[in-house]
Structure formats: C-alpha cells, structure tokens
Amino acid sequence: ADLEQALRQAIESGAFTLHYQPEIDLASGLVTGVEALIRWVRPQGELVYPGHFLPLAEETGLIVPMTVWSLREACRQGAAWVREGIPIRMAVNLSGMLFRYHDVQQMVLDAITESGLDPGFLELELTETALIENPEKAGRQLVALQQMGVSVAIDDFGTGYASLVYLTTLPIHRLKIDAVFVREIDSSSSSQAIIKAIIALGNNLNIPVIAEGIEREDQLYWLKAQGCHQAQGFLFSRPVPPDQFRHLVRSGA
Ligand code: G
Ligand code: G
Ligand code: MN
Ligand code: NA
Secondary structure, three states, X not given: OHHHHHHHHHHHHOOEEEEEEEEEEOOOOOEEEXXXXXXXXXXXXXXXXXXXXXXXHHXXXXXXXXXXXXXXXXXXXXXXXXXXXXXXEEEEEOOOXXXXXXXXXXXXXXXXXHHOXXXXXXXXXXXHHHHHHOHHHHHHHHHHHHHXXXXXXXXXXXXXXXXXXXXXXXXXXXXXXXXXXXXXXXXXXXXXXXXXXXHHHHHHHOOOEEEOOOOOHHHHHHHHHOOOOEEOOOOOOOOEOHHHHHXXXXXXX
16 A cells, blocks of 8 residues: 555656667667666655566556556657657557556557657557457557557567467567577577577568567577577666667667
C-alpha cells in the first residue's frame, strides 16, 4: 500500500525517466533502433527499475497512465532525434494486460500525433503472452496500428507459450530472441539449437531477428555466424540517459 501510494504520486508528478539501449544492425554495424526502458526517479535521484514496480502497476491499473507517459515521452524523444539527424526506430514495451480493457490503438495514436513522430519510426514490443491473452482484441489493434505504419516486435521470443500461428496472421516485424538463450550459447547445445531455429524461422517468414542480452564477444561472434540480423546488449551499451545515447550514436559506438 505504501509502494502503491508512492507510485501513484510518482505518476501524478511525472517522476519517471526513460533510458535508451541501442539496437545494432549486424550487416552494417550501425545503430538502427533503440529500446526505451522506464525508470522511476526517487526524490534523492535514485533510480528504481521496472522489476520493482511493474507488477504493482499492473495490479493497480496504474500501468495505464504510466504507459501513456512512456509512449508520449518515447515518441517525443524519437521525433527530436529524427529532427537532429538521428533517424532510428524507437521501441516501446507494452504490457499485455493493456489490451484487455484499453484502447492501445488510441494511446499510440495520441502519442504519435502529439509528438509528430513518423509512425514508421515507432515499434511496439509485446510478449507472446500478450497475444495469447487477448488474441482478437490485440490482433485488431495491431492490424490498425500497422496500417498507420507502426511496427510490432515480439519480445522475449521463445519463452512464452504461444502457438506460432500468430506469426502469419498478425503483422509482426521483428523477433527478439530472449536473453536466456543468448546467456547459454557457450554452455547449452539446446539453447544454440533454439536460437538457430528462431533465425531460420525469421528468414523463412521474412521477419528480422534480434538477439538481446549480448554481453560478450564470443556470443556476438557465434550469433553473427548463424546469420542473426540484429543485436542488443551490454556488450554494445547498457540502457543510458538520452544525452549519453545521442553521444553514443554520434560517435559511432
Ligand atoms: O532494464 P530493465 O530492468 O529496464 O527492464 C525490465 C523490464 O521492464 C523489461 O521486461 C521491459 O520490457 C520492462 N519495461 C521497461 N520499460 C517499460 C515500459 O515503459 N512499459 C512496460 N510495460 N514495460 C517496460
Ligand atoms: O523484457 P525486456 O527484453 O524488455 O527486458 C530488457 C531488459 O534486459 C532490461 O532490463 C535491460 O536493462 C536488460 N538488458 C539489456 N541488455 C542486457 C544484457 O546484455 N545483459 C543483461 N543481463 N541484461 C540486459
Ligand atoms: Mn523489451
Ligand atoms: Na526481452
């Protein structure tokens, strides 16, 4: 209850910030996308990570105003970067439960309209679970969003329980291989097999595959050899504040 009250106040006073982690295209070596990750800024400036407040936000419905804020802020920042000559895709994480009761389509449309971001630069990250829980509702909204130019990535791919049918019925533009598989590349032949299968699936369906949670050169080397298209992880950069991200892209890191 204390945490809930504090979170409620944080939402009212806008005590959040987004950090940004680059997504690298492995053919060109360029940063072609960025994932926005929310942090709660406590009064002393200390940052609280989403693992500590997202579950509560979802239980209490505070996830709705929080998502309105993160969509707006990410679109505002994305539009600013496009104007500054950094034309990269902005990925925003969405909780699956939003699709249960809420008009995600309208939330996204509002953020785009207000910011002036070209919808082609916006990507929504959803988990497989989000799609299983509300297949019709989520499907309808995702199709409408695609028609506006917004793209959709499946986050944590390989860890949910979804059938793969949605990959052919829904507009899916990217598969993000979950970090658990990447972490085990050197120790688990089944993780290797799963990653290879996801890359083959992406190739056959014409959906680019991005590996997340890459921390070491040997993991990157192996993923490149398998033909993985894109990469993300601490090896390239941790999620960083916007000024640092701008600097990182400009300096070609
Ligand atoms: O860095 P990390 O601790 O940032 O993120 C942990 C989790 O929080 C990830 O699963 C990520 O998808 C989720 N997350 C980060 N930012 C947001 C956000 O703005 N909205 C939602 N719904 N989830 C987020
Ligand atoms: O669920 P989602 O994929 O959105 O979560 C992304 C989370 O992974 C964030 O908490 C982010 O900070 C974290 N992350 C990003 N890159 C790495 C990495 O290389 N290693 C680890 N351990 N975590 C990472
Ligand atoms: Mn994500
Ligand atoms: Na993920």
